[in-house]
Amino acid sequence: MIDLSNVSKTFTLHNQGGAVIRVLSGVDLSVAAGECVALTGASGAGKSTLMRMIYGNYRAEAGAIRVGGIDLVQAEPREIIRIRRETLGYVSQFLRVVPRVPTLDVVAEPLRSVGVAQDEAQERAMSLLAKLNIPERLWTLSPTTFSGGEQQRVNIARGFAHPYPALLLDEPTASLDAANREVVLTLIEEAKARGAAIIGIFHDEATRARVCDREMDVTRFTPAHAA
Amino acid sequence: MTQSPEYNFAYLDEQTKRMIRRAILKGLAIPGYQVPFASREMPMPYGWGTGGVQVSAAVLTPDDRFKVIDQGADDTTNAVSIRSFFERTAGVATTTKTQDATVIQTRHRIPEAPLGEGQILVYQVPIPEPLRFLEPRESETRKMHSLEEYGLMHVKLYEDISRHGHIATSYAYPVKVEGRYVMDPSPIPKFDNPKLGDCPAIQLFGAGREQRIYALPPYTQVVSLDFEDHPFEASKADHPCGLCGAEDSYLDEVITDDQGGRMFVCSDTDYCEARQAAGHRGKDAA
Amino acid sequence: MTPLLSVQGITKRYGAHIGCADVSFDLYPGEVMGIVGESGSGKSTLLNCMAGHLRPDAGAVVFDTRAEGPRDTVTMSEPERRMLGRTDWAFVHQHARDGLRMGVSAGGNVGERLMAVGARHYGDIRGKAVDWLERVEIDAARVDDRPTTFSGGMQQRLQIARNLVTGPRLVFMDEPTGGLDVSVQARLLDLLRGLVRDMGLSAIIVTHDLAVVRLLADRLMVMKNGRVVEQGLTDQVLDDPQHGYTQLLVSSVLQV
Numbered sequence: 002m003i004d005l006s007n008v009s010k011t012f013t014l015h016n017q018g019g020a021v022i023r024v025l026s027g028v029d030l031s032v033a034a035g036e037c038v039a040l041t042g043a044s045g046a047g048k049s050t051l052m053r054m055i056y057g058n059y060r061a062e063a064g065a066i067r068v069g070g071i072d073l074v075q076a077e078p079r080e081i082i083r084i085r086r087e088t089l090g091y092v093s094q095f096l097r098v099v100p101r102v103p104t105l106d107v108v109a110e111p112l113r114s115v116g117v118a119q120d121e122a123q124e125r126a127m128s129l130l131a132k133l134n135i136p137e138r139l140w141t142l143s144p145t146t147f148s149g150g151e152q153q154r155v156n157i158a159r160g161f162a163h164p165y166p167a168l169l170l171d172e173p174t175a176s177l178d179a180a181n182r183e184v185v186l187t188l189i190e191e192a193k194a195r196g197a198a199i200i201g202i203f204h205d206e207a208t209r210a211r212v213c214d215r216e217m218d219v220t221r222f223t224p225a226h227a228a
Numbered sequence: 229m230t231q232s233p234e235y236n237f238a239y240l241d242e243q244t245k246r247m248i249r250r251a252i253l254k255g256l257a258i259p260g261y262q263v264p265f266a267s268r269e270m271p272m273p274y275g276w277g278t279g280g281v282q283v284s285a286a287v288l289t290p291d292d293r294f295k296v297i298d299q300g301a302d303d304t305t306n307a308v309s310i311r312s313f314f315e316r317t318a319g320v321a322t323t324t325k326t327q328d329a330t331v332i333q334t335r336h337r338i339p340e341a342p343l344g345e346g347q348i349l350v351y352q353v354p355i356p357e358p359l360r361f362l363e364p365r366e367s368e369t370r371k372m373h374s375l376e377e378y379g380l381m382h383v384k385l386y387e388d389i390s391r392h393g394h395i396a397t398s399y400a401y402p403v404k405v406e407g408r409y410v411m412d413p414s415p416i417p418k419f420d421n422p423k424l425g426d427c428p429a430i431q432l433f434g435a436g437r438e439q440r441i442y443a444l445p446p447y448t449q450v451v452s453l454d455f456e457d458h459p460f461e462a463s464k465a466d467h468p469c470g471l472c473g474a475e476d477s478y479l480d481e482v483i484t485d486d487q488g489g490r491m492f493v494c495s496d497t498d499y500c501e502a503r504q505a506a507g508h509r510g511k512d513a514a
Numbered sequence: 515m516t517p518l519l520s521v522q523g524i525t526k527r528y529g530a531h532i533g534c535a536d537v538s539f540d541l542y543p544g545e546v547m548g549i550v551g552e553s554g555s556g557k558s559t560l561l562n563c564m565a566g567h568l569r570p571d572a573g574a575v576v577f578d579t580r581a582e583g584p585r586d587t588v589t590m591s592e593p594e595r596r597m598l599g600r601t602d603w604a605f606v607h608q609h610a611r612d613g614l615r616m617g618v619s620a621g622g623n624v625g626e627r628l629m630a631v632g633a634r635h636y637g638d639i640r641g642k643a644v645d646w647l648e649r650v651e652i653d654a655a656r657v658d659d660r661p662t663t664f665s666g667g668m669q670q671r672l673q674i675a676r677n678l679v680t681g682p683r684l685v686f687m688d689e690p691t692g693g694l695d696v697s698v699q700a701r702l703l704d705l706l707r708g709l710v711r712d713m714g715l716s717a718i719i720v721t722h723d724l725a726v727v728r729l730l731a732d733r734l735m736v737m738k739n740g741r742v743v744e745q746g747l748t749d750q751v752l753d754d755p756q757h758g759y760t761q762l763l764v765s766s767v768l769q770v
Contacts, residue, residue: 015758016765057747059754078733078747079542099707099729100700114711362615375593379600379630383615383622386629389636390619390658455636 002167002198003055005030008064008074010047010054023224024050028064030200030217034166037189037199039209042219048202051219052169055200056091057081068167086114090165092173096144096152104130104147104155105140111163122162129158133184150176161188168192170201174208186212231319238285239317244268248286248441252432255443260405261373262356267439277310277335278436280352284333287348287432288314293321295329300337300478300495307335324498336399338420340477340499343429345446351414353435356442358402358412378410381453389458398463404451411442411450418452419464419478425450467492470512472503516578518543518684518716519564524573526559532740533559537573539735539745543683546710546717548731548748550724550763556740557720558688564718565605565686566595577602577684600630604677608689610669613676614661620647620672621657627680646675650705667698671705678709685717691726703729724767728752736760 009026013019025047032038040048053059055066057073066073069088073081085091090111098107105126112122130140133154139147144155157173170189174182189212192199203209209216231237238245244266251265270278288294294314298307302324310333311322323329326341333350343349359369362380372380381402388396401418403425405411413424414433424431424444431444444450454460465479470491477499479492491512494500504513517540526533534556541547549557562568564575566587574586580602587595599605607613614623624643625633633639644654650671652664661669670690677685690706691699707730710717719730727734727748734752735745736759744757755761 012754013756014761016762053753058749060746060750060756079545081747082732097728099704101697102704362618375596377596377630379626379628382629382634383618383626386625386636386639387619387622390621390640456634457637 002034002069003030003032003200004065004067005055006065008051008054008066009062010050010059011062025054025219025222026224028219028222032167032198032200034196034198035193036215037193037201037213039213039216040200040202040219041209041216042223046218046220046223048219049171052091052171052200052202056089056169057085086111088165089167089169090160090163091169092157092160092171094153094171094175096156096159098144100145101143103141104135104144107144107155108158108162111159115163117163125162126158129162130155132188133158134181150178150181153177154181157185157188161192164192164195164197166197168197168199168201170199170203172202172204175204182208232316235317237290237318238288238314238320239270240268240282240285244282245286248282251441252283252286252443255432255441256430256445258409259444259448260409260411260442262440262442264439265441267436270436271313272309274437275354276306277333277352279434279438279441280333280335280350280436281310281313281434282436283350283432283434283441284310284314284331285318287350288318288320288331290318290320292330293323293328294318295323295326295332296334297332297337297339297496297498298335299480300339300499301497303497325502326496326498336415336417337478337495338416338423340474340494340496341502343427345428347429349427349429349431351416351431351433353412353414353433353438353440355400356412356433356435356438356440358400358410373409376408378404381410382455385453385455385458389455395454395458395460401460402453404453405444406449407451410453413450417464417478418460419462421450421452421460422462424448465492468510469494469500469503470510472500472508472513473510474500474503474508515542516584517541517576518545518578519718520574520576520584521564522574522576524560524563524570524575526556526563526568526570532556534563534737534740537737537742539742541684541716541718543716544714545733546715546719546731547733547735548727549718549720549735549737550722550727551737552722552763555737557737559740560737561686561688561718561720565603566599567605600627601680602683604680604682604685606670606673606677606685606687606690608692610661610666610673613673614669616660616662619658619660620652620664623661623672623676624679627676631680642679643675646679647672649709650675651701665698667694667702670694670698670702674702674706674709678713678715681713683716685715687717687719687721689721689723690719691723692721699726706730724752724764736763 005028008028010024012022042048054061061074068084108126109122135154144152174185248265251263255263270281296307296311298304314320326339331348335352357369359380362384363369385395399417400412400415401421403411403413426447428446433442452460468475471493474494477494480495481490481492483490519541522538524537525535537560551557563570575588576584577587578584621640621643624646625639628639644657647654652668661672691702731748734748736743738759744760752764755764
């Protein structure tokens with residue numbers, strides 16, 4: 002479902018003397034449907050960078066990143082947008098929304114954009130928010146004023162609203178209490194069961210042990226180690 | 229009265245009359261289209277009919293019989309002074325009888341008596357551009373005319389209905405000529421609008437300050453703009469004339485005392501007098 | 515798939531000064547493209563060339579018309595171009611008063627485009643106007659009020675209603691949220707997002723506000739000195755800018 006071959010990434014800082022920072026090179030990774038792979042490595046090893054590249058948020062310098070058969074490195078913006086809408090979900094660490102939009106609409110939006118009717122989308126959003134223990138009185142408010150933990154759960158609800166065939170999860174359980182972590186892990190297990198290919202960054206060992214089928218240490222692709 | 233020898237026939241010099249006639253002919257060839265012309269200074273202020281006077285001057289011949297009306301009346305200052313102007317500068321015969329006149333200059337009315345072939349009706353026009361109040365840029369209104377972009381005209385009528393519940397525009401009611409140009413018929417009451425179309429006489433419109441001439445040749449199709457669910461209605465005061473008893477003429481309301489007394493009389497004085505001479509009497513007739 | 519709009523080599527000079535130079539891109543149905551750059555970068559010149567308000571010195575703006583397929587709007591006749599301007603195209607001005615008739619009621623403003631394409635039934639026109647006022651969250655009771663009595667945000671929403679009532683396929687927007695309070699901007703952005711999604715609109719949005727393009731635009735084009743220095747997926751250009759100028763632009767935004 003997700004296939005990376007020989008992917009590399011550098012940042013060129015034009016306004017800082019043209020400094021070139023090599024971040025990753027020669028990344029190969031393949032994740033099948035129903036499989037969950039954890040990215041590991043020390044902080045700064047490039048886990049989040051790699052994940053952002055798979056989402057098309059960062060541009061790969063070389064190599065191919067195929068999601069559902071389409072190479073995101075070469076794809077036109079509208080193809081990337083279509084894949085993000087239909088195929089590839091992403092739960093980032095930060096919630097980015099239009100201010101003043103009610104939480105319910107924020108969560109329902111991914112469904113609305115694939116053509117699900119308003120009522121049905123809202124129903125699905127409600128059940129996810131309830132499952133993630135977001136109090137009902139907050140549903141009609143914008144999540145921009147919520148606490149960090151609440152924002153993260155809204156973000157997760159949004160990421161799981163549409164049954165994407167491929168999912169990227171960036172620290173989805175960080176800063177959650179045990180009860181909510183359990184809900185998220187169940188959501189991940191359910192996604193795997195329906196055949197989603199998942200790549201995740203999980204900070205704690207126990208979570209990885211429970212939902213991940215294997216781990217990939219990103220450190221081995223960072224140029225310092227390769228050299 | 230005979231022509232005063234100090235003036236060229238009908239005041240204007242021959243070159244100016246040629247220029248105006250060319251504009252008139254172009255206007256007749258393109259009904260409803262506003263033709264620019266080099267309006268001259270006339271011995272009267274703008275707003276007193278300088279456009280109409282120049283058009284009359286250009287079409288008058290020594291054999292014509294000339295009539296002038298101001299809001300239907302032959303005896304108001306404006307009508308009297310323009311009539312005497314042409315008596316003096318052209319020496320033409322004048323009349324107050326609609327049927328006898330060959331050229332009729334008018335301000336804000338169409339005579340009640342039907343016009344015939346061979347007659348010319350000359351309108352005094354203050355603002356020839358029907359789109360002016362909605363689109364002040366002349367460059368833009370000209371483009372709208374040339375491209376037939378007349379949606380804005382209906383916006384004006386829409387505003388009328390939304391504010392008053394019906395189309396409240398009661399004079400200078402816009403018309404479409406031969407399915408092409410939208411035209412301002414000058415500030416005639418909309419009661420007169422139906423007389424614009426299919427008229428045997430030639431109708432010429434002169435705007436002196438604005439330097440525009442436009443025209444309707446005989447038997448031109450003229451349609452008043454409206455909405456399907458708010459059709460055009462030619463309205464008048466719902467009374468008979470107090471003097472002649474006419475039920476079909478456009479009426480002026482006249483205040484007769486300080487106690488709220490009033491009467492309705494024909495605005496067309498010639499029509500009213502002719503009816504009275506034929507023995508018709510209204511309820512207020514002496 | 516045929517692009518809805520194909521811009522090919524658009525160049526506009528003001529004497530020796532370059533307005534915009536050799537700009538090309540394809541816009542597909544449903545796509546929203548942002549154009550950013552500082553004042554004088556040529557983004558407004560480009561927008562006006564595309565929308566037919568300015569004649570470019572070189573290049574073509576090919577639009578996929580409903581009746582005849584792709585046509586170059588630069589060389590088509592003026593009546594045809596103006597017809598596009600009130601049917602399939604819409605233009606939202608930065609200042610609502612440039613895009614509204616301030617002396618005409620809200621209903622008349624919305625109804626004008628309908629009447630311009632031949633609507634002649636008052637009741638229908640008014641019904642559509644009321645419907646659109648509600649869609650842009652203006653109280654239907656205000657239908658007979660003039661826009662002079664509206665707040666800035668309401669005027670801008672009215673301008674949007676007036677533009678969208680004939681169901682255009684392409685909307686040009688020039689700084690649509692400029693000059694509005696931040697809270698009003700947010701409401702407008704949310705409204706625009708919803709309309710774009712529900713009507714399947716394509717849009718080109720010129721702005722200097724990177725937050726606006728992040729929320730509205732699928733694609734981004736960065737201009738400097740009349741030329742395109744970088745273009746691509748909006749979040750990619752903003753989060754991983756490749757060109758030195760874009761990096762400077764992105765890093766210059768104040769973080770809140």
